[in-house]
Amino acid sequence: MSSNAFDSAPPRPGFSLVKRVALAALIIITSTAATVATVGLLEVKEIADIIADNSVPIEGVNEKGILDDVDPGDPQTILVLGSDRRFIDKKTGAPARSDTMLLIRLDPSKGATAVMSIPRDLRVKVPGVGTRKINEAYADGGPKLSVRTVRALLGIPISHVVNINFGGFRRAVDRLGCVFMDVDRKYFNDNAPPAGGGPPYAVIDVGSGYQRVCGEDALSYVRYRHLDNDLVRAARQQDFVRQAKDQIGVSRIFTDRKTLLRIFARYTQTDIRGESAILRLITLAVESARNPVQEVQFEPVTDEGTDLVVSPETLLRLRDQFMDAKGSTGARGEVTSSPTEKERERRQKRRKRKSGAKLPAGLFAAAKAGEDQGIRLATDPKRPVTFPVYYPKLAKLGSAYRPDDNRSYRIRDRDKKSYSAYRIVVSAPGPGQYYGIQGMTWKKPPILENPSETKRINGRKYELFRDGDRLRLVAWRTPKAVYWVSNTLLQSLTNRQMLAIAESLTRVGS
Numbered sequence: 001m002s003s004n005a006f007d008s009a010p011p012r013p014g015f016s017l018v019k020r021v022a023l024a025a026l027i028i029i030t031s032t033a034a035t036v037a038t039v040g041l042l043e044v045k046e047i048a049d050i051i052a053d054n055s056v057p058i059e060g061v062n063e064k065g066i067l068d069d070v071d072p073g074d075p076q077t078i079l080v081l082g083s084d085r086r087f088i089d090k091k092t093g094a095p096a097r098s099d100t101m102l103l104i105r106l107d108p109s110k111g112a113t114a115v116m117s118i119p120r121d122l123r124v125k126v127p128g129v130g131t132r133k134i135n136e137a138y139a140d141g142g143p144k145l146s147v148r149t150v151r152a153l154l155g156i157p158i159s160h161v162v163n164i165n166f167g168g169f170r171r172a173v174d175r176l177g178c179v180f181m182d183v184d185r186k187y188f189n190d191n192a193p194p195a196g197g198g199p200p201y202a203v204i205d206v207g208s209g210y211q212r213v214c215g216e217d218a219l220s221y222v223r224y225r226h227l228d229n230d231l232v233r234a235a236r237q238q239d240f241v242r243q244a245k246d247q248i249g250v251s252r253i254f255t256d257r258k259t260l261l262r263i264f265a266r267y268t269q270t271d272i273r274g275e276s277a278i279l280r281l282i283t284l285a286v287e288s289a290r291n292p293v294q295e296v297q298f299e300p301v302t303d304e305g306t307d308l309v310v311s312p313e314t315l316l317r318l319r320d321q322f323m324d325a326k327g328s329t330g331a332r333g334e335v336t337s338s339p340t341e342k343e344r345e346r347r348q349k350r351r352k353r354k355s356g357a358k359l360p361a362g363l364f365a366a367a368k369a370g371e372d373q374g375i376r377l378a379t380d381p382k383r384p385v386t387f388p389v390y391y392p393k394l395a396k397l398g399s400a401y402r403p404d405d406n407r408s409y410r411i412r413d414r415d416k417k418s419y420s421a422y423r424i425v426v427s428a429p430g431p432g433q434y435y436g437i438q439g440m441t442w443k444k445p446p447i448l449e450n451p452s453e454t455k456r457i458n459g460r461k462y463e464l465f466r467d468g469d470r471l472r473l474v475a476w477r478t479p480k481a482v483y484w485v486s487n488t489l490l491q492s493l494t495n496r497q498m499l500a501i502a503e504s505l506t507r508v509g510s
Contacts, residue, residue: 047261048278054265060144061161061271067147068157072280075107076159079150081143083165100237101134101150103158105322106284112294112468114325115241116318117234119298123307124153133307143269154319160281163269170215171263178214179244180446182473182486183207184434185425186405187224208405209423210438210445212412230308231299232432235489238295242467245293247446294325294468297490326468359394360496367393367506370424373401374508377422383408386420387441387481393504396493398429405434413442433488437505441481448475448482457503471495474502 061067070076082100105114120135127148129140137149143161151158173179187206204220206213213221222240224233272281296318301308359365374391378384385408405425410418421440428435451463465473470491475484485502487493493501 046258048274050258050261051265051270051273051278054262056269057273058143058161058163058269058271060142061147063144066144067161067271068159070157070159070280075105075109076281076284077157078104078106078160078162079143079147079158080104081138081146081161081163083138083163101146102237102241103150103156103322105325106281107325108284108291110291110325112291112325114294114296114322115238116296116322117237117298118150118153119230119234119301119308121230121306121308122298122301123304123309124149127152154315154322156319156323160272160277161270162272165267170219171267173213173218173244174215175259175263176244178212179218179240179247180210181213181218181221181240181243182210182438182447183213183221184436184486184489185402185427186407187221189224207407207409207423208402208425208436209407209409209421210411210440210447211409228432231297231301232489234298235295238293239489242293242295243447246449292467296321296325299490360494360500362397362494363394363497363500364397365393366395369401370395371506371508373403373406373424376403377406377408377424378508380408383410385422385439387439388478389422389508390437390439390483390505391424391508392426392437392485392501393506394501395426396428396435396497396501400427401425402427402434411440411442413445428488428492430490430492433490433492435488435493435501436486437483438486439481439483443477443482445482447473448484451475457499460503462499462502467491469495471498474498476502476505 080100080102082102101118101120103114103116103118107113118134120133122134123131124134124137126132126134126137126140126145128145129136132140134149134153137145141148143163147158147161150156183206186208187204189204191203204217204224206217206221218240222237224236228236272278298310298318299314301310301314370391370393374389378389402425406423408420408422411421412418419440419442421438421442424437426435426437427433448463448465452466453464455462455464460476463473463475463477464471465475470487471493472487472491473484475482477483483505485498485505487498
């Protein structure tokens with residue numbers, strides 16, 4: 001394949017699965033619970049009173065056989081439903097739509113906290129209704145039927161259900177001081193024609209690159225619903241949960257715990273009521289807080305019309321991954337090489353120089369196209385990058401650069417200090433698949449805290465960030481800046497491809 005494929009972006013895919021996405025605000029309840037756990041039983045009683053005074057209980061879910069009883073100290077699985085309106089609003093004639101089904105497994109004995117988003121267009125058997133899309137369970141029977149449907153689908157115990165309205169998410173994000181996000185591409189929609197001729201989408205204008213995202217933008221970002229498929233939207237949702245969880249400081253939540261709980265309660269229905277149930281959840285949240293979040297991707301699925309279909313074998317595999325979450329492989333901290341290993345590496349390099357290095361499968365050389373993107377950013381007449389720009393010499397087969405998404409910009413940390421930054425966006429094959437090259441003079445962004453491993457290759461020390469056994473991020477540092485390669489939301493680049501692209505980064509003008 002020629003690098004000429006990078007001269008223009010590929011045609012945008014047509015509208016596929018038209019749906020809406022909500023972010024589960026479980027980060028509020030679990031994080032808040034964890035911070036107040038040290039206060040004691042009086043604080044637990046106060047939490048219970050706030051929830052009782054400000055929220056409406058979910059009808060029917062406490063009936064026998066709906067939710068699974070959990071002994072104190074045992075793991076809990078929580079089903080989080082995100083919607084525009086509460087199901088009880090149907091009584092007033094307003095439509096009730098469940099846009100998100102998110103499962104969270106709190107099990108301190110495992111290496112990670114498991115998170116799984118269930119596509120709302122998944123074709124399933126809804127108990128008492130028949131074969132339908134899974135989101136119709138909410139329309140037909142609210143949270144109660146949603147719990148029964150998910151239990152029947154995956155054969156897993158569900159101990160609690162939380163039904164969240166969008167308004168609470170927006171207010172909670174603002175209250176927490178917003179979230180720094182690694183945004184994979186530019187997200188824009190103003191509902192102008194031709195999009196304006198159909199159902200209105202959320203208005204959004206969020207550029208690519210690492211940045212601080214606040215309430216309305218955050219809500220539009222996680223709800224973005226066109227030019228993607230259901231799996232990509234679910235992955236974006238999970239990614240927001242993961243990055244938000246990593247950044248929400250204990251002291252900030254502790255200080256604001258009562259306000260956050262009131263926000264949570266006013267925009268949430270849940271069966272979690274009473275001091276004993278809340279205390280059990282607090283205990284699990286505290287014990288699980290040390291574990292990373294493992295995103296269980298709901299794939300592969302196939303399209304059949306507007307429905308998504310998954311095989312029984314895939315469902316069993318997904319169930320096992322969810323119930324037995326694994327932490328990141330590899331030791332945390334720097335991995336050093338013994339003298340024997342270093343000599344073996346030197347010999348391997350000499351062999352490569354003699355025989356000619358082979359590219360990892362699925363990559364091709366595209367130095368000229370990558371350099372063109374770097375030069376445009378370094379010489380941007382409006383805002384040239386003020387530090388060295390590095391570009392990739394390798395790219396994934398079938399990829400195309402996104403010049404309109406590339407940008408040079410400024411980013412401010414939480415202390416309002418400003419830094420120079422740039423983003424190069426690459427569109428990989430498949431709907432919603434974008435990976436990127438990020439550079440910035442902010443040397444301690446939250447995203448680069450706690451690498452899974454460090455590895456020295458050809459004189460550079462790389463910081464590796466994993467989700468399970470997949471590389472999510474590969475970063476390295478210079479005296480002036482930090483740089484990283486971001487995988488796609490579905491982590492479609494292999495570990496070898498991620499490392500090879502990072503190794504190929506070359507300074508403009510060198």
